[in-house]
Amino acid sequence: MQTETYRQLDRDHHLHPFTDFKALGEEGSRIVTHAEGIYIHDSEGNRILDAMAGLWCVNLGYGRQELVEAATAQLHELPYYNNFFKSTHPPAVKLAEALCRLAPAHMNRVFFTGSGSEANDTMLRMVRRYWALEGKPDKQWVIARENAYHGSTVAGMSLGGMAPMHAQGGPTVPRITHVRQPYWFGEGRPAGQDPETFGRDCAAALEAKIQELGEENVAAFIAEPVQGAGGAIIPPESYWPAVKEVLARYDILLVVDEVICGFGRLGEWFGSVHYDLEPDLMPIAKGLSSGYLPIGGVLVGDRVAETLIERGGEFFHGFTYSGHPVCAAVALQNLELMQAEGIVERVRDDVGPYLAERWATLADHPMVGEARSLGLIGALELVDPATGERFPKPLGAGTLCRDICLDLGLVMRSVGDTMIISPPLIITRAEIDELVSLAGEALDETARRLA
Numbered sequence: 170m171q172t173e174t175y176r177q178l179d180r181d182h183h184l185h186p187f188t189d190f191k192a193l194g195e196e197g198s199r200i201v202t203h204a205e206g207i208y209i210h211d212s213e214g215n216r217i218l219d220a221m222a223g224l225w226c227v228n229l230g231y232g233r234q235e236l237v238e239a240a241t242a243q244l245h246e247l248p249y250y251n252n253f254f255k256s257t258h259p260p261a262v263k264l265a266e267a268l269c270r271l272a273p274a275h276m277n278r279v280f281f282t283g284s285g286s287e288a289n290d291t292m293l294r295m296v297r298r299y300w301a302l303e304g305k306p307d308k309q310w311v312i313a314r315e316n317a318y319h320g321s322t323v324a325g326m327s328l329g330g331m332a333p334m335h336a337q338g339g340p341t342v343p344r345i346t347h348v349r350q351p352y353w354f355g356e357g358r359p360a361g362q363d364p365e366t367f368g369r370d371c372a373a374a375l376e377a378k379i380q381e382l383g384e385e386n387v388a389a390f391i392a393e394p395v396q397g398a399g400g401a402i403i404p405p406e407s408y409w410p411a412v413k414e415v416l417a418r419y420d421i422l423l424v425v426d427e428v429i430c431g432f433g434r435l436g437e438w439f440g441s442v443h444y445d446l447e448p449d450l451m452p453i454a455k456g457l458s459s460g461y462l463p464i465g466g467v468l469v470g471d472r473v474a475e476t477l478i479e480r481g482g483e484f485f486h487g488f489t490y491s492g493h494p495v496c497a498a499v500a501l502q503n504l505e506l507m508q509a510e511g512i513v514e515r516v517r518d519d520v521g522p523y524l525a526e527r528w529a530t531l532a533d534h535p536m537v538g539e540a541r542s543l544g545l546i547g548a549l550e551l552v553d554p555a556t557g558e559r560f561p562k563p564l565g566a567g568t569l570c571r572d573i574c575l576d577l578g579l580v581m582r583s584v585g586d587t588m589i590i591s592p593p594l595i596i597t598r599a600e601i602d603e604l605v606s607l608a609g610e611a612l613d614e615t616a617r618r619l620a
């Protein structure tokens with residue numbers, strides 16, 4: 170089929186996620202046809218450097234035959250069976266063991282889901298159930314953060330702190346609240362506050378919220394180590410140590426959403442390891458299978474698992490595709506390849522620091538107010554070169570820059586006027602040079618068009 174035929178059929182029949190349906194109908198879609206390594210190709214013959222690894226997930230890059238073969242072999246052996254009612258199958262068991270071996274030492278159980286959103290729904294039910302079983306049924310409030318993203322199911326959307334999502338689709342799940350995010354630049358670089366003071370202030374806001382609700386009513390605090398979809402928000406160094414101090418004063422659970430940061434993105438197997446956190450639960454997905462097939466889960470720490478197992482009886486919860494055998498086989502192969510190829514160490518010791526060095530050079534561009542990165546996640550804050558401050562909203566500098574990037578052969582995502590990257594973990598130094606050079610060209614062209 171030709172590009173225009175695809176576009177027309179797409180317009181006529183396909184409602185896309187996170188898309189203005191009407192605008193898409195007018196503009197038409199980019200039809201991605203194939204991919205290899207860190208590059209995607211479209212139906213018009215363009216080769217594009219995918220600096221978002223799909224949606225923060227294609228960690229091993231495109232076209233890995235080992236993953237194709239793992240899926241094919243499992244499809245032949247056992248294409249489907251479930252994990253309900255005391256059944257299981259080898260891929261689910263082997264993946265559970267491998268995950269718990271890689272997770273922090275106190276996390277020895279996993280509940281599988283089909284996605285990160287389902288992982289957060291599962292987590293919410295587990296957390297509330299845990300406290301009920303502990304004889305504290307009032308401990309139901311979950312504190313999350315403004316501008317967080319935890320998924321698109323009703324619970325995921327409620328846990329997330331994205332106002333436009335809350336504004337659509339009716340009431341959110343009760344007893345979820347949000348506190349200030351540690352986003353120094355995004356909060357306007359508050360006058361008189363350096364980032365470290367600001368980070369401690371954000372932790373203090375968490376403590377104030379716990380006190381306002383009453384510790385006896387608070388079940389958990391949920392956060393991503395680095396906020397991804399909110400704008401690749403790397404918290405000030407002071408933030409996590411201060412949050413840990415707050416949490417140590419109260420008996421509430423810590424949920425660290427590792428859907429983006431897990432599986433090497435920050436140069437450790439989990440973002441929790443990078444920030445020295447001891448989560449009670451960790452929702453996971455995306456990089457678990459390098460996005461080749463949909464699979465997620467919740468890693469559960471011993472404290473919660475013991476109560477759920479010893480006192481819980483049957484947990485009335487599960488998905489048809491919880492621990493799907495083909496997805497589990499691919500995830501297992503993905504983890505084995507990551508270990509054999511030292512992918513996590515490579516991010517920590519080689520390409521992560523190299524990206525940091527090269528990305529920082531973009532801070533010299535007059536349109537960039539801040540360039541930040543950690544491991545293989547990064548952001549550029551676009552500003553008006555004339556003032557050094559953010560552009561007035563209607564200009565849409567981020568969207569313009571994103572479209573220019575695509576024309577130049579680079580997928581870089583925009584969140585407002587923040588440009589973000591999260592490339593495949595197999596990216597080479599030469600490819601990082603190409604990425605940074607394309608980003609620089611896109612900034613030049615964006616500046617030219619806005620001048």
Ligand code: PLP
Pocket residue numbers: 283284285286287289318319320321325393397398426427428429454455465
């Ligand atoms: N949690 C985080 C931190 C995410 O970034 C996402 C997706 O981007 C999710 C949860 C939801 O995952 P999924 O899209 O697989 O449902």
